[in-house]
Amino acid sequence: MGSLYDYMRVPMDPSSEHAQRRYGAIKKFFDWALKEELVPRKRELRVLDLCAGTGIAGAALCETLHEWGIKGSLTLVDKRGEDLSLVKNWLSREEEVTGIVGDCLTELPKLRDFDVALLWGHSMAHFNPFQAAKLFRSVAEVLNPGGIFLIEETNNFERLFYRGRYRSPYVEVKSDEWALLSLDEGYSRKRDTITIGFYRIPNWELVERTELRFWDLAGIAGMLSMAFEKVGIVSKAEHGIVGVDDVVYALLPHRA
Structure with a gap:
């Protein structure tokens, strides 16, 4: 996807005013999610950002965690190493950040013990149903028992x-x-x-x-229910943050 993203990377490019507004909106969503206790409130959270791009979502969560007095560490997975290197441009302080260049379907089995996993920015289109099933099983394996998986997506159907x-x-x-x-x-x-x-x-x-693959929200949630005990959808109207789409969440991962 390298050539294509040279043309379509503005929504996550730290030098773009559009991306800066988007970053602010994502932070507002995570602040809302913490208030609603959708995101766990612990002394320290390990965050995994999949198909991360420049890390806009993972960085926004870590910055919000800091404002709540929560220590966050961030692991990013993306095929584009040059984008991963830009995550520091979103962060206002030194954070524990690990960038992994590769395909999340092959990298996930190597990882463990995360509290929050993110798939942000309408990335589900890159996964056909068989790949999505493998992705969701793998995410359930890398999350701690109290962990949560958050997917920002639109209802394409x-x-x-x-x-x-x-x-x-x-x-x-x-x-x-x-x-x-x-x-x-x-x-x-x-x-x-x-x-x-x-x-x-x-x-x-x-x-x-x-x-x-143009996904619908219920299709994503239904497939997640095979790997997680509790699954739900937070609509744009429910969270009320302009610039953030619907969010599917999954809690209590099943263990094989």
């Missing part, structure tokens, strides 16, 4: 299909000289994924071709 907002081709981002356009190039019935080609126009230069 409602947004794209029920409300008819699915478009192909679709302009994802543009400048004065070019635009990045996405084009539906096929569907896999066995994986329930859509192959999307991303092209830079006007020259129709292929930037990347990838398979995406």
Whole structure:
């Protein structure tokens, strides 16, 4: 996904005003989550940020924990090492941070003993149902008994299909000289994924071709219930934080 994120990384780029606003919104959500005791309030929390990008969500949680007098340590997993190196730009103080460059599906079995796991920023699209099942089982294994898994996602079934907002081709981002356009190039019935080609126009230069799965919230929650005892959804209306989407949470991980 390297080439594609060169075009679509603004929402998590620390130098972007848009990303700075997003960071502030995520902090407000975690402050709300701590007040509601959705996030455990202990003297120290180990945080795992998956598909972390620049670490915007994990850093926002650690900064919020500090404001609550809670010591936080942060482990980040992402395929892009250059993005992981930017996490320090979100942090106002020295924190215990570990960056792991790799695929979370292969890296998770090597990890243990976390209190909070995050999958933030609509990253579920990168996982087909079989990969998601493996991901959720692995997260349940790395969390402590009282740990929580938080996934920020949107209800794509409602947004794209029920409300008819699915478009192909679709302009994802543009400048004065070019635009990045996405084009539906096929569907896999066995994986329930859509192959999307991303092209830079006007020259129709292929930037990347990838398979995406457009998840609904109930589908995520239902699959999580096979790996966790308690699962729920916090809607945007419930938490009331502009700039943060719906959040699926999972508590009390099952042990194999």
